[in-house]
Amino acid sequence: MGFAGDAARGLRAFTSVLIVACPCALALAAPFTLGTAQRLLARRQVFLKDGHSLERMAAVDCVVFDKTGTLTSPRETEVAFESTTPLSVAERYLVASLAAHSIHPHSVNILRWLGVEASPNGVEGFREVPGYGIEGKIGGALIRLGSAAWLGEGGIRVPVTPENCGVCLAIDRQFRGSFRVTHPLHPDAEGLLNRLNRQLRTILLSGDNERERERLAPLFGHATDVHFNQEPVQKLEFVRDLQASGREY
Numbered sequence: 001m002g003f004a005g006d007a008a009r010g011l012r013a014f015t016s017v018l019i020v021a022c023p024c025a026l027a028l029a030a031p032f033t034l035g036t037a038q039r040l041l042a043r044r045q046v047f048l049k050d051g052h053s054l055e056r057m058a059a060v061d062c063v064v065f066d067k068t069g070t071l072t073s074p075r076e077t078e079v080a081f082e083s084t085t086p087l088s089v090a091e092r093y094l095v096a097s098l099a100a101h102s103i104h105p106h107s108v109n110i111l112r113w114l115g116v117e118a119s120p121n122g123v124e125g126f127r128e129v130p131g132y133g134i135e136g137k138i139g140g141a142l143i144r145l146g147s148a149a150w151l152g153e154g155g156i157r158v159p160v161t162p163e164n165c166g167v168c169l170a171i172d173r174q175f176r177g178s179f180r181v182t183h184p185l186h187p188d189a190e191g192l193l194n195r196l197n198r199q200l201r202t203i204l205l206s207g208d209n210e211r212e213r214e215r216l217a218p219l220f221g222h223a224t225d226v227h228f229n230q231e232p233v234q235k236l237e238f239v240r241d242l243q244a245s246g247r248e249y
Helices: 007-021 023-043 051-059 089-099 105-114 148-153 189-197 210-219 232-244
Strands: 062-065 078-082 123-129 133-138 141-146 167-171 174-182 201-205
Touching (some): 062 232, 078 105, 089 105, 089 123, 089 133, 089 167, 141 148, 148 167, 201 232
Parallel strands (some): 062 201
Antiparallel strands (some): 078 174, 133 141, 141 167, 167 174
């Protein structure tokens, strides 16, 4: 049995009948397709806020990245404490008790590096300021762990420049040293950025300091699209400015 006639006309007729006769089938096709796509992405650890985000992907012309936990791998993190004197066992317990209260990657890695079992129950007045750091009292001692600028705002003299300082530690308002936390790049990060740079604009917004510029800037299309020392509010404003300029991100 063969086919004869105008194939294109026949396809249009078939599609027209399908649309008129089967609206329910078409109505179910879209959510089924979106659900399947989201499920396949989830297997690759890519989680979308909603199906609308998936529909907008075709129009995206700009991708904005965070650094910690996004381009860098949370595993195999290196931590070093920089100070004139090492931390005592008692100081390790104080810092560990504070860090145990936070789920920030820096806190988690510092806690692991300290290597002591500290209960967070003894922390009084714990406070976490997004983009800045954490503080609390343990046994009457005030512990503050965060950025150099944040410690400085609290009246603590930090004898290092913000560009050369990692996660700073102060005990009873005295600068004690800083933790240098180094995250290795995710194995697929460089290849992914190289592919994206061929078609899209890629931007980095990182809350960390400039120490990472030399390593990360070459991975992006333009050096001017690499920004450090970005507070959460600044990141939000940056994205809103992109939206206002007509960018799809």
